[in-house]
Amino acid sequence: MCESENMMTKSDLTGSKDIFRVGVRVPPFWPExxxxxxxxxxxxxAISNITADTTKFFYVVSHLDPRYASEVEDxxxxxxxxxxxxxxxxxxxxxxxxxREKKVHQLLTHEELGDRKPSQFxxxxxHLAGPKVPDEFLRTIWSSRLPSNIQSI
Structure with a gap:
């Protein structure tokens, strides 16, 4: 990861022009x-004021694990x-x-509360359902998958 750097030229010491460069802190890639x-x-x-397409491209490429880089090798x-x-x-x-099909299938068949709070679940x-699934339908699925002692509440 890059750390913040301050760069100054000789003219900066005389007060004519300041140049500061902030390093980009790239978070670990989240494939999920x-x-x-x-x-x-x-x-x-945005924080680092990087707007050049090529710079963004190479930052991303340089921070991808090989297994994810291979997905976009072309x-x-x-x-x-x-x-x-x-x-x-x-x-x-x-x-x-x-x-989308896999998410809906997962929604309808596999998802359980697990160690999540009901609101997180x-x-x-x-998220799995997406914006087009009615809330009433989703709440029915949600409540049916809660433990029976919580369902009664």
Whole structure:
């Protein structure tokens, strides 16, 4: 990870111009939720005033584990001429995110409360369901999967 650095030139000592460079703190890649990871890294880009497409692209590439880099090897090896970062982001999210069908199947068959709080479990089910599933239907699934002593409450 890069740490903050202050850089000054000779002219800075005379007070003519200050140059400060802030390093980007790249969080560990989160393959289960790559869209959230990209939101975090984009926050770091904004803090560091990094706007160049190529710089963003190479920051992301340099922080991907080999197993996730291999998912987008075609883009890394032969990046597009324009919007390198945007294309890498889109494809990495698409290729690592679970399909909509798989999420709905997981919602309907496999999900249980586990060690989550009921409110955390509901948010998880809402994430799996997406915005098009009615809340009433989702709450029915949610309440039926809570332990019987909590269901009565």
């Amino acid at each position: 939720k790559p869209a959230i990871w990209f939101a975090q890294i984009e926050g770091q880009f 883009i890394i090896v032969s990046p597009p001429a324009d919007d390198k970062y945007g294309r890498l982001k889109t494809e990495l999210i698409k290729r690592l995110s679970e399909s 509901l948010r998880h089910l809402q």
